Amino acid sequence: MEKNYEEYITSKQFAQNCFMKLLSDGKPHAYKEIVAYINKTRIEENRPEVHSLLNNAVSFIKPLVDDENSPYTHIRHGWYQMTVQPSIARWTHILDKATELQCLIQIETNMTLNILSNNDRQEFEHMISLEYDTTDLLIDYISVCLAKLEDIDNDINEDGVPTIQI
Secondary structure (H helix, E strand, O other): OOHHHHHHHHHHHHHHHHHHHHHHOOOOEHHHHHHHHHHHHHHOOHHHHHHHHHHHOHHHHHHHHHHHOOOEEEOOEEEEEEHHHHHHHHHHHHHHHHHHHHHHHHHHHHHHHHOOOOOHHHHHHHHHHHHOOOOOHHHHHHHHHHHHEEEHHOOEEEOEEOOOOO
């Protein structure tokens, strides 16, 4: 019998996945509601070992909320929510990493070109030029995604309600 991926994850990962799925709607959720959702999902998916975690759900919620790159936040006592702003931070991080990768490739390319023969160098330069074009395109697409997220974020007022442009 083939096992499903969900059967291999730990109880903590299962509970965290439930937490993230519930909060994916962007609405605030009470601690009690989170625990009830995890318990309901645990029963539906036959994960009896998760039951012991439910008495101290904070133990698996806290790492998700404390991570500065996480979209999950503790909005007030006993309430959690997935927010838009950390998504912008994560996309900015991705853009930084893509730019860093491009710089590393440039450095490595320069060092590699110095040790190649003329024939190998021409072939390598052609492949690298294709890579540069692809990396530049990737960085452009990431920048567009980030700009769109920033536009969306700017269209949401401090109460979390989208503003309507007339």
